[in-house]
Structure formats: C-alpha cells, structure tokens
Amino acid sequence: MAEKKAAETEATWTAVTFRSEGGLYAFGIETITEIMTATEVTPIPGLPRHIPGVINLRGEVIPVIDFRRRLGFEDAEPTGKETFMVISHDGVTAAVKTDMVVTSVTYTAKDYMTFGGDSAAAGIIMDVGERITLIDPQKLLKDKR
Numbered sequence: 001m002a003e004k005k006a007a008e009t010e011a012t013w014t015a016v017t018f019r020s021e022g023g024l025y026a027f028g029i030e031t032i033t034e035i036m037t038a039t040e041v042t043p044i045p046g047l048p049r050h051i052p053g054v055i056n057l058r059g060e061v062i063p064v065i066d067f068r069r070r071l072g073f074e075d076a077e078p079t080g081k082e083t084f085m086v087i088s089h090d091g092v093t094a095a096v097k098t099d100m101v102v103t104s105v106t107y108t109a110k111d112y113m114t115f116g117g118d119s120a121a122a123g124i125i126m127d128v129g130e131r132i133t134l135i136d137p138q139k140l141l142k143d144k145r
Helices: none
Strands: 012-020 023-028 032-037 053-057 060-066 083-089 092-098 100-108 112-114 121-127 130-135
Touching (some): 012 092
Parallel strands (some): 060 092
Antiparallel strands (some): 121 130
C-alpha cells in the first residue's frame, strides 16, 4: 500500500486577516458570518468606550465592537476602508469594526503558536514571514470596561 504524504494528511485552517494600528490580525473563518463595508452606527449612551453603538443588520440589532478601542489603541482618522466583520461565537453576535480587511490565509499546526491567558489573542500565525495575530472571539466578546 502506498503511504500518504504527511502534507496530504495535515489539518489546515483558514482565517480572514485585517489590519489595525499597523498590525495584521485574523479571525477563524468559522467565526465570521458576514463582512460588510462601513455602515451607520447608532450610538447608545452608557456603553463601554469600545462599544460605540449598534447596527441594524436586516432587522437584527447587533452591537459594534471597535477593535482599535477594544485593544487599547488610539482612534484613527477614517480612511474609507473601514470594514465590519460580523462574528458569532456561543450564541453571541457582534460587528467588529476593523481598519481594513486584507485577505484569507490557510495555515497548519506547524505555522501556528498558541497563547494562554486573558488576552484576546489566541496565538500567532506565521505567513511568509509576517506575523498574524489570531483573535479568540470568546475573549474579544467579553465585556471589558
């Protein structure tokens, strides 16, 4: 019997990358339900600074998480390339405002290093020498005041 090459049997995952504060970040594709261009955000008083308000997505009210603010970065001047990545995890849905969606990447276990702790970063993907920080949706969606 012919042996299968390791590359043929190695598991792969796909993530969608986006830029923010000069860094490259990603969500696993299984987390993303929709990617949309910037849309009007309705402000809601009393929410944490990183939640600027809500959007109406086909009749469903979705909270918006400003990725820059959630990670403690400063606000940036609008460029017109801002994008909302609608993510869903454990029954919680939110629209994450990013500076710009870049592309998708496919990676294997050998390309990935995990993190522990409370950080929103799940780990790092190395893609042709560029570091991509994979975001843990469960940790990102936790309320940080």
